Amino acid sequence: MSKTKIPEKVKLNLWVKAAGRCEYEGCNEPLWEDSITLAKMNASYIAHIIADSPGGPRGQETLSEILAKDISNLMLMCDIHHRLIDKEDVDNHPVERLREMKRKHEERIEMVTSITDTMKSHVLIYGANIGEHASPLNWKVTTSAMLPKRYPEENPAIELSLKNSSFYDDDDTLYWTIENEQLKNQFKDKVKRKLESGDNKHLSIFALAPQPLLILLGTLISDIYPADVYQLHREPTTWKWQYEPEHFEYKVIEPIKVHKKVALNLSLSASIDNSRITNVLGEETSIWTITIPSPNNDFLKGENQLSQFRVLMRELFNKIKFTHGEDCIIHIFPAISVSTAVELGRVWMPKADLPLYLYDENKKNGGFQSAFLIGDIKSDNL
DSSP: OSSOOOOOHHHHHHHHHHHBBBSTTOOOBBBSSSTTTTTBBBOEEEEEOSSSSSSTTTTOTHHHHHTTTOOGEEEOOHHHHHHHHIIISSTEEEEEHHEEEEEEEEHHHHHHHHHOOOGEEEEEEEEOTTTTTTOOOOOOHHHHHGTTOOSSSSOOOEOOOOOTOOOTTTTTTHHHHHHHHHHHHHIIIIHHHHHHHHHOEEEEEEEEEEEHHHHHHHHHHHHTTTTEOOOOOOTTTTOOOOOOOTTOOOOEEEOOOOOSSEEEEEESSSSOOOHHHHHHHSSSSSEEEEEOOOOOOOOOOSSHHHHHHHHHHHOOOOOHHHOOTTTTTTEEEEEHHHHHHHHHHHHHOOOSSOOEEEEEEEGGHHHHHEEESSSOOSSSSO
């Protein structure tokens, strides 16, 4: 146990830097109250990284005395972890490990407490059943991805999910009808009213659902509301943006012949052979394709890639309309990431762009099946 009397000013400074929480990695226990009764109390201990005497845990002949009252050598801890590092498991808690714990904890506190009001954002969570899997979205696994760029306006998040739904995307028309209507209704009730009645209009979007529904969500949000759309990465499993790949570029393949029937092949997460589209729409179909050299589920790593996709889709919607005329429908066959699906919907403009007929691939139903239409039909060109 420490024999040094730590000055009150140093104690207070340490409490501020640690935000009154245990600095042991993964603990973060609040030390201003009893965890069971919630009675207000000081449950903290001040631990030395290098003991204040040479014979103490991690003690050193010279540094022990020099750093005895130095805040750089002190950590705020709960009783359990104070005992762990000083008595029960001293060997596995060398100086370097404890210094790293202190650094990470205090940097995190500094980052969070430096956030200003202008960085607040409404967290929007949308999950729908995909295949045989229910959506795993929740507050804890999503909101950490926002920091330090944004932080939540309020807790809990705005949830648009259909709780405990017994319908799945292989239930044909019934699933699409129910999810389509509930998404529109909940967006109007929970999102539109909240944003229109408050000062903060910004959204942070976390969504996992079949791609037609993600595109629909994007059309509801549109570009009216400023938003950050996040992507769930598989390796590592996180919603945080990873890095910007070098020399990344989308490739657009235009159709050789111009037909009245138009399809858009989005081969980004996987490759879609054009024959799978003509099996649905017929041979007299002009197929436009957006792809990358090696389509894969984890191709999207950085925000700039998503921004590039938005710009490309805006240009392509205009080009398809110019090439095929204003009375066409674009049949969308998507193999894309969740964030690109949402952004596709956000850049689509209902008054200026062609209607979108959305398709969904489901192996149980033998390939691509029609889901629903977005926009007003100007001719009978389904």
